[in-house]
Amino acid sequence: MDNSRVTPKRPLPVPPPESLPFWQAAHQRRLTFPRCDACGKSWFPPANLCPHCLSDGFHWEEACGRGKVFSFVVVHRVYHGYFANKVPYTVAVVELDEGPRILSNIVGVDPQKVHCNMAVQVAFDEAGPDMTLPLFAPVEAVRKS
Amino acid sequence: MATDPSIRFRNKCAIVGVGHSRLGRVPGASALDLQLEAIKNAIVDSGVKASEIDGLLCRGPQDVYCNHQLVGARLGVNARFSTGVDSGGASQTLSVAFAVMAIEAGMAETVVVGFGGDSWSATHASEEARLANDTHAGKRPKEFGIEFGFTGAVAAHALGAQRHMDLYGTTRDHFAEIALVCRENALRNPDAQMKKPLTRENYHAANMIAAPFGVFDCSLRSDGAGAVIITSTERARDLRQRPVMIKGFGSHNNTRGWFADDNMVHTAAGPSGAAAYRMAGLGPRDIDIAQIYDCFTYMVLTEIEDYGFCKKGEGGAFVASGALRRDGALPCNTAGGLLSEAHVDGMLHICEAARQLRGVYPPDRQVKDAEIALVSGHGGNQVCHATLILGNA
Ligand SMILES: [Zn+2]
Numbered sequence: 001m002d003n004s005r006v007t008p009k010r011p012l013p014v015p016p017p018e019s020l021p022f023w024q025a026a027h028q029r030r031l032t033f034p035r036c037d038a039c040g041k042s043w044f045p046p047a048n049l050c051p052h053c054l055s056d057g058f059h060w061e062e063a064c065g066r067g068k069v070f071s072f073v074v075v076h077r078v079y080h081g082y083f084a085n086k087v088p089y090t091v092a093v094v095e096l097d098e099g100p101r102i103l104s105n106i107v108g109v110d111p112q113k114v115h116c117n118m119a120v121q122v123a124f125d126e127a128g129p130d131m132t133l134p135l136f137a138p139v140e141a142v143r144k145s
Numbered sequence: 146m147a148t149d150p151s152i153r154f155r156n157k158c159a160i161v162g163v164g165h166s167r168l169g170r171v172p173g174a175s176a177l178d179l180q181l182e183a184i185k186n187a188i189v190d191s192g193v194k195a196s197e198i199d200g201l202l203c204r205g206p207q208d209v210y211c212n213h214q215l216v217g218a219r220l221g222v223n224a225r226f227s228t229g230v231d232s233g234g235a236s237q238t239l240s241v242a243f244a245v246m247a248i249e250a251g252m253a254e255t256v257v258v259g260f261g262g263d264s265w266s267a268t269h270a271s272e273e274a275r276l277a278n279d280t281h282a283g284k285r286p287k288e289f290g291i292e293f294g295f296t297g298a299v300a301a302h303a304l305g306a307q308r309h310m311d312l313y314g315t316t317r318d319h320f321a322e323i324a325l326v327c328r329e330n331a332l333r334n335p336d337a338q339m340k341k342p343l344t345r346e347n348y349h350a351a352n353m354i355a356a357p358f359g360v361f362d363c364s365l366r367s368d369g370a371g372a373v374i375i376t377s378t379e380r381a382r383d384l385r386q387r388p389v390m391i392k393g394f395g396s397h398n399n400t401r402g403w404f405a406d407d408n409m410v411h412t413a414a415g416p417s418g419a420a421a422y423r424m425a426g427l428g429p430r431d432i433d434i435a436q437i438y439d440c441f442t443y444m445v446l447t448e449i450e451d452y453g454f455c456k457k458g459e460g461g462a463f464v465a466s467g468a469l470r471r472d473g474a475l476p477c478n479t480a481g482g483l484l485s486e487a488h489v490d491g492m493l494h495i496c497e498a499a500r501q502l503r504g505v506y507p508p509d510r511q512v513k514d515a516e517i518a519l520v521s522g523h524g525g526n527q528v529c530h531a532t533l534i535l536g537n538a
Contacts, residue, residue, distance in 0.1 A: 013288035023288075045289055051401075071308035071409060074356040079296040088356070091295045093304060093404050101404045103289040111356075116311035133292055 008081035010127050019046040021060055027132040029124045032060040033100045044100035065122040066139065067096040074111040090114050094136050108137035151393075151424040158245040159381040159388035160499045160535070162191025162374030168487040169338035170265050171368035176206050180261025181219050183370035183492075191374040192385035193255055195220055198374075200253030201227040202240035204260045204490070206267065216259065226253040232531070233524025234438055235396065236260070237371075237492045239531035242394040244375040254376060260492040261370030268366050298440065299363055300355040301527055305409035306443035307357055312410060313458035317357055319465060320442035321348040323477075324361040324484055326469045327439060331481025333510050338365055339485040362442040364483035371492035373499060389499040392517070393427065393534035395420025403527040412444075413530035414451035414521060421519075421532040429453040432534075433515045434501055435475050436494035438523040439482040448521055449475070452532075476512045491522045495533065502537040 015023050022045075025032040035042045038055035049056055072092035078084045090106040092114070106114050107123060120136040127133045164186025166179040174182075180203065188195055201224045205212030213229045226247045230236040237260050244256040290296065309315045324343060331337035343361060351360040381388035397416035399408040422428050429452055437445045446460040454475055455463040469477035480486045480497040487493060498518035500506060520533040 011291045013290075013292045014286045015288050016286035019286075019288055070404070071304040071311070073300045073303040073307060073358075074353070075294055075300060076353040076356065077299075080291060080294065083294045086294070088353070089294055091293050091300055091355075103293060103295060103404070105293045116308060127292070135293075 010082045011080055012128055012131050018048045022046050023131065025060065025062075026124065026134050027130065029132065031063040031065050031096075031122045031134050033063060033096070033098065034058045035061040042099050044102055061098070063096050063098050063100075063122075067094045067120055067136070069093075069106065069114060069116055069118040069120060070095045070101055071116055072106060072114050074114075092136065094120055102134070104133075105135045106137065107135050149423050151420065152426070154245055154249060154394070155392055155424055155426065156390045157378055158248050158375055158391045159378050160373045160391065160495075161376055161381045161384045161386055161388055162187040162193065163496045163499045164188070164190055164372050165336070165489075165493060165496055166261070166370040168336050168369035168489070169367055172266055174263070174266075174368060176209065176261040176263040176368075176370070177212070177215055177219070179263070179368060179370040180205065180212075180216060180259050180372070183261065183372040184216065184220065184257055184259050187257065187259075187372040187374050190386065193374060193376070195222060197255050198222050198257055199225045200244060200247055200256030202230065202244055202256060202258045204229045204236050204240070206262055206264070216257070224253070226256065232398070232522075232529040233526070234440060234491050235522040235524045235529040235531045237490055237495060238394070238520055238522030238533050239396055241373070241375065241391065241495060241533055242396065242531060245391055245394065248375065248377055254380070256375045257372055258375060258495070259370065259372035260490045262489055263368045264366045264488060265368045298527075299358055301403060302441040302443060303355045303358045305403070305447065305527070306362075306441070309410050309443065309447060310357060313461065315446065315461040317349070317359075318345075319446060319461035320357070320362050321345050322464045323439065323442040323445045323469065324348055327478050327482040327484040327486075330471070330479050331485035334480045334486055337481045337486040338367055339481065358441060358443075361484075364440045365485070365488045367487035367489060369487045369489045369493075371489050371496045373495055387503050387537065389502045390536045390538065391533065392536045393421040393423070393425025394532060395422075395424065396529075396531040398525070398530065399528040408528060410447060411457070412447055412451050412523070413528060414448040414523065414532070417521075417530040417532045418452040418519070421534050425534040427517065427534060431517050432475065432519045434479060434498065434512050434518045435477045436479070436482075436498045436518065436520045437477055438491050438494065438521045439478055439484050440488070440523065442484065444523060445469075445477065448523070452519065452521070471512060476515075479510070479512055490524070494520050494522070498533070498535050502535055504537065
């Protein structure tokens with residue numbers, strides 16, 4: 001029997017060119033975001049123009065990895081076979097301490113206990129030979145592990 | 146004080162024909178078939194000749210190229226003005242605004258605004274079709290979605306609902322009230338997709354999809370279409386139906402994104418509504434009935450706050466008071482809405498508002514003394530919004 005049919009692999013992102021540096025850094029377990037060289041503001045998701053001043057000069061800044069839950073949902077329906085034995089799981093918009101908001105999963109905690117403003121910290125998860133996903137876990141859970 | 150330039154459009158045009166197609170599960174009918182069915186019904190209703198139509202603002206499913214041109218071919222007309230709007234569920238209300246602008250600019254005299262979709266058939270033809278639709282499979286780059294198990298509109302809107310609950314103490318029981326109002330209204334509408342009563346117990350017992358949303362917080366997948374005919378008020382006076390005046394319209398788009406600022410709870414309905422009120426010279430207290438874009442229960446709750454029917458954060462208490470019921474302060478989604486009539490991208494909200502304002506429904510469907518209606522459209526990755534204010538005089 002073909003095992004891949006039993007447990008489909010985790011679907012992976014297909015990044016546009018402007019996001020490749022983000023995913024390459026994530027694979028090295030670094031959480032990064034673009035910051036404008038001209039006005040000093042940041043943005044997310046990645047784009048090659050600063051949405052604050054339209055400058056095209058920017059650098060990738062490494063985030064401290066901490067943030068808080070801006071909002072979240074607990075997914076119960078299986079939309080992709082990979083998640084069949086993962087439901088219910090938590091998807092959240094995390095606001096990083098540096099400001100950017102990023103979509104991810106909250107792991108290491110009962111979905112019922114997640115709340116807005118919960119303090120979280122990045123927890124990298126290797127999803128394939130070329131892909132590591134930045135997930136988030138409650139700050140306490142990261143300290144214990 | 147300078148006069149608001151938008152006032153020049155107040156009461157200049159009217160809806161003179163209304164039609165819809167078969168709704169719900171219509172296997173074997175294409176989205177275009179259904180759209181022509183609705184347009185033909187609207188034309189017959191209006192009494193205009195098809196050959197008099199010189200404007201088309203007609204939209205189809207997302208993957209249909211230049212739907213409006215296909216409509217023109219089937220109607221057998223060359224149109225002076227013809228295009229489609231690309232703002233998701235806000236497209237239909239915005240199309241009515243564009244129709245008025247085109248007529249006032251002399252670019253057209255008689256415009257069809259229509260939408261036809263086949264989202265039930267498209268997602269039930271096969272399991273593959275359902276999956277492809279749910280996961281937005283395609284060749285374009287995609288990230289910050291499926292890899293985290295985040296797919297489609299349900300979870301995106303649920304993020305807003307959760308944040309509203311955390312900020313203001315809104316509860317799922319408030320969302321339930323919205324689902325119940327729509328279902329009760331659908332039961333009076335013989336063409337509605339949903340035929341069975343819904344109780345508060347049913348609502349709470351239903352499976353969760355993406356909490357805080359369960360099954361009954363989510364709108365339907367529907368085949369179906371709707372259309373209206375719009376012309377100048379002057380010309381409308383000579384036609385068969387009582388004209389439904391287009392008193393105001395507005396739009397706003399939180400194009401910085403759903404995750405940006407606090408757009409999940411302060412939606413584009415706020416500034417869109419303010420623009421429409423200004424054009425119409427009216428305010429929330431003047432609105433007799435509302436057809437609010439209800440892709441999810443929460444959207445109704447936050448939109449009625451943004452439109453000023455109650456304060457931000459008080460939507461829960463407002464709906465709990467029974468305000469949205471047929472005998473309440475603001476009868477809402479009186480044909481059943483996207484939640485229980487059919488999800489035809491809001492086109493049927495426009496049709497229902499116009500029919501209520503004509504005042505000729507049988508007594509069980511007619512809202513008494515409905516003179517002014519507000520119609521909302523919302524879509525485009527949750528950030529596009531357009532508003533209509535219609536009146537019977
Ligand atoms: Zn800048």
